Amino acid sequence: MANTNAELIFIPAPGAGHMTSMIEMAKVLVNRDQRLSVIVLVIKPPGAPSSVFGALERISFIELPQNKPPSTPNPKPKTALSLFTEFIPSHSKHVKNVVGDMINQPRTSSRIAGFVIDSFCACMIDVANELNIPTYVFFTSSAACLGFKFCVQTLADEMNKDILELSYSDTVLSVPTFANPLPTKLFWILVKTQEGVDFVLSSMRKLRGTKAILVNTFSELETYAFESLSADETIPPVYPVGPVLNLKGKPFDDDTLRWLDSQPHSSVVFLCFGSMGSFEEAQVKEIAHALEQSGHRFLWSLRRPPLDHTSRFPTDYEDLSAVLPEGFLERTRGIGKVIGWAPQVAALAHDAVGGFVSHCGWNSVLESLWFGVPLAAWPMYAEQQMIAFDMVVDKGLAVEIKLDYKRNVFDLKASSNTTVNVTAKEIESGIRRVMEDKEVRTKVKEMSAKSRSAVVEGGSSYASIGSLIQDFIKNVS
Structure with a gap:
């Protein structure tokens, strides 16, 4: 089993920014180690046409079936948050079917080493657990913002705070990953509605049970945040893997x-x-x-x-x-x-x-x-x-x-x-x-x-990615 290749199942949240970041992360991983390959499960936004993804070496794409909303008389208008609370979870069965088929196929050269999911796809942790596959989370924002979401969950679950009331209280809050007290008027818009608060709390409870969290940042930029996150033993290991950027954008006219x-x-x-x-x-x-x-x-x-x-x-x-x-x-x-x-x-x-x-x-x-x-x-x-x-x-x-x-x-x-x-x-x-x-x-x-130094050999993120890859390989050894 020592030569077994490790296959990663990537599940990005719908949306260009999230998809782009995760594909760039996949490229970084497969370019670093020939034993790694990535299958990206694509969840299409409601009403979106089929996407076209170019062939990439050891990165393949599977477009999940697009769910049709049930036809109901006088349907209630959907909020943007319903994309995460209803639409993405409705694809869990498709993910389970696709990955289940992979597991059941006789394959000698590669095994699934883990799910790597967007933090907005926390519902997929349940699917991974059911299939006995470890889950890693890719967080597309800053380590400071990751710490804020964990802080919100701690305040609600351990200190019985009303998060919605707090977010409209016009005061400041000491958040462990921010060096200065954070004004509540600057809180993430997600915690400005009860529906959003419920989603954040549910997601963060699930994230605490994952194998590790990858953050698109680098330790030199967020030293304070990483010291705080690593000091909390209830938070999984956090790997700075960035900056992960697509620098081959379109040119000017x-x-x-x-x-x-x-x-x-x-x-x-x-x-x-x-x-x-x-x-x-x-x-x-x-x-x-x-x-x-x-x-x-x-x-x-x-x-x-x-x-x-x-x-x-x-x-x-x-x-x-x-x-x-x-x-x-x-x-x-x-x-x-x-x-x-x-x-x-x-x-x-x-x-x-x-x-x-x-x-x-x-x-x-x-x-x-x-x-x-x-x-x-x-x-x-x-x-x-x-x-x-x-x-x-x-x-x-x-x-x-x-x-x-x-x-x-x-x-x-x-x-x-x-x-x-x-x-x-x-x-x-x-x-x-x-x-x-x-x-x-x-x-x-x-x-x-x-x-720039962080991502090249000898850099902090380069070393962090190396440790992560060893973890992936260990899962299939």
């Missing part, structure tokens, strides 16, 4: 690339707010005024909010001048460029880009650090407010635009009037600081070098 190429080194501030980031017209105008008043060169990825309830995703404007202040494009011609969708990796990698106004999605934070581009934090949804707090207040690796800004992109019925606009003055101040603060820039450059 020729026109934008020519414009960037003509700009001085580190002179351009890049504004981009992720795949779901968009603003109403009043906020767009505040951003435009801030850019104009700052005097800094800029590249702005400006997207239009979803037009109806059929999609949560922004689109590109047909006519940018329709939403921008009158004459803005003419007045800023030469020093600024407004575009639609932007290839974020290509922008951050470009020599002309010297600052990044971002929503603070974890992948975006890791990319900004990788390329040594200082970040101005403008979080919008999910756990982004906590990530922004950690980067600005705990680590001094970013400057603030507005830490408590919230835009509920997941609830299309929510009125846009519930979001308070960030003023041009606040935005201009953030832009000036991210472009001019030499202390933050120096810190970010130092962390950039550490992030």
